Ligand SMILES: Nc1ncnc2c1ncn2[C@@H]1O[C@H](COP(=O)(O)OP(=O)(O)OP(=O)(O)O)[C@@H](O)[C@H]1O
């Protein structure tokens with residue numbers, strides 16, 4: 001095959017033009033491009049941005065004293081905690097947390113007041129169900145502040161010597177189920193990658209199967225356009241769509257959730273471009289693998305699932321077993337999540353980002369080979 | 381390579397199966413430059429499959445050959461650049477306008493005077509004032525005419541047309557055939573499949589395919605002569621009853637009613653004459669021998685190649 005048969009800029013441009021024209025008339029896709037990011041952000045953001053109060057709390061008091069009463073009252077007053085039950089023992093406390101019946105359990109150990117009076121700085125234990133750290137984060141912060149104010153209020157008269165300086169006791173936090181404590185800033189940048197993966201892979205996944213379904217593939221195959229021209233030409237409009245989505249999400253992150261942006265915007269868009277290209281390559285190769293529209297959708301879901309689960313978006317990357325981390329490392333979303341967080345939250349520049357850029361580049365090249373390999377040049 | 385003498389199509393022994401269904405068997409075809417070659421055969425006989433193999437859309441299981449001197453197996457890119465293929469089913473983009481479709485074709489084939497070519501095609505179609513309309517909004521016949529114009533836009537040296545005039549009105553069909561003959565006079569070659577007999581008669585050469593096998597090929601008169609058939613025509617009323625009576629009589633192979641005349645065709649001229657004149661006299665009608673037409677021959681060949689049910693079952 002001669003070079004000209006393989007790729008010609010002019011033929012490629014004719015495909016790009018055609019795709020833009022068709023996309024312009026495709027209202028549904030256009031709506032999807034704008035609505036999906038906003039909808040997803042709103043859905044996830046609802047859990048992130050809200051500052052839930054009145055969380056169900058149980059107390060396990062093994063040492064009734066003035067301090068504990070004041071402390072519990074202080075918890076109530078913060079309005080983050082609703083003390084709903086007094087628990088008889090450790091087992092029931094754990095069971096209630098496990099069931100999700102309680103989000104917090106405050107334990108006052110047996111010799112708390114005695115040790116307090118001796119000045120030993122005893123600790124109250126606050127156990128938290130941190131499955132959704134965004135939901136419990138503010139409450140925890142409030143509880144950790146409490147010793148200071150309780151001490152100032154209660155330790156008067158002969159006990160005043162215990163006030164002043166450090167609080168005479170502390171609250172020891174024990175986060176259950178999600179020790180990593182992902183914060184809201186952690187999630188919003190993660191959503192960007194998820195939204196881009198979902199919309200871009202799905203849309204390009206249908207690109208070639210749509211030509212088959214409409215019967216236009218026969219015409220396209222009879223024309224002198226090469227597989228590379230068709231596939232890369234079909235990707236171009238979606239690069240712009242990806243960039244539009246990135247901008248929408250960035251704006252929303254800043255306006256709705258006040259996520260900080262420490263790094264350079266240009267760096268950010270460059271990284272996003274890499275990731276967008278990776279997703280489009282996946283979509284196009286799924287499209288050339290699939291026999292029909294339904295298969296393309298199924299393959300998209302098949303690709304999407306490990307991305308959600310193993311990229312560090314849903315579960316902390318470091319908490320996953322080694323094999324899962326290996327799979328995660330192969331997925332562009334994992335690297336993009338790191339890139340986004342690195343740029344947005346830490347202000348990282350290219351030297352820091354490089355380790356997550358080249359894997360995406362390699363991924364694109366490999367996937368495009370797969371796509372070219374499986375692109376059917378005939379109707380057989 | 382001399383374009384004037386290289387056959388436009390020269391393939392031998394093409395075979396194609398889908399699963400265990402042998403759809404095209406040992407197809408050999410030669411189409412000379414400047415020739416209009418008609419491709420006839422009943423539904424499902426393998427016409428579309430054969431045409432697709434010629435332009436590289438399907439890979440033959442076995443066989444070899446050239447299109448415009450390019451190898452059909454190895455040089456499909458060159459074939460695609462020089463061939464215009466019109467699909468049986470409308471396969472242009474319904475969400476592009478008429479002009480955008482033509483413009484896309486012109487760009488893909490890298491035509492030097494793109495805009496002029498598109499304008500000419502639009503004017504030729506008489507669609508210049510509807511150029512911005514979406515192709516999907518056209519009526520069936522107009523879609524067909526758009527597809528025709530689009531596949532001829534890049535001035536191909538060989539046209540492969542799969543039932544190009546299905547659903548097209550008679551005037552447009554006449555214009556189209558005149559255009560084909562004009563282009564062929566300039567050296568273009570055409571392979572066209574059709575179910576219309578008047579179109580078959582306008583072809584320089586014909587091939588009849590049934591069950592994936594080529595039964596006859598040659599000019600219209602050669603095809604007619606090759607079957608050695610005699611035909612009688614009976615004029616009058618209530619011809620259907622007469623046809624029923626004639627069916628199965630010795631010498632009668634087939635009866636076809638054309639409006640006010642009944643064509644009776646058979647191999648054995650003497651036996652046929654006896655049967656027809658006898659039946660006509662009994663019915664009080666006039667019978668006369670006529671030239672066997674291409675249509676009589678095709679109906680004869682179609683019947684010989686099996687009934688529709690048998691074809692589907694095979
Ligand atoms: N992709 C395919 N898979 C399986 N069978 C096929 C395929 N394409 C065609 N066939 C079968 O091959 C046979 C020939 O089909 P083809 O379309 O070539 O017929 P045709 O002569 O063009 O018929 P028509 O006059 O109806 O257009 C048919 O029996 C058809 O069912």
Ligand SMILES: [Mg+2]
Pocket residue numbers: 427428429468542
């Ligand atoms: Mg056909």
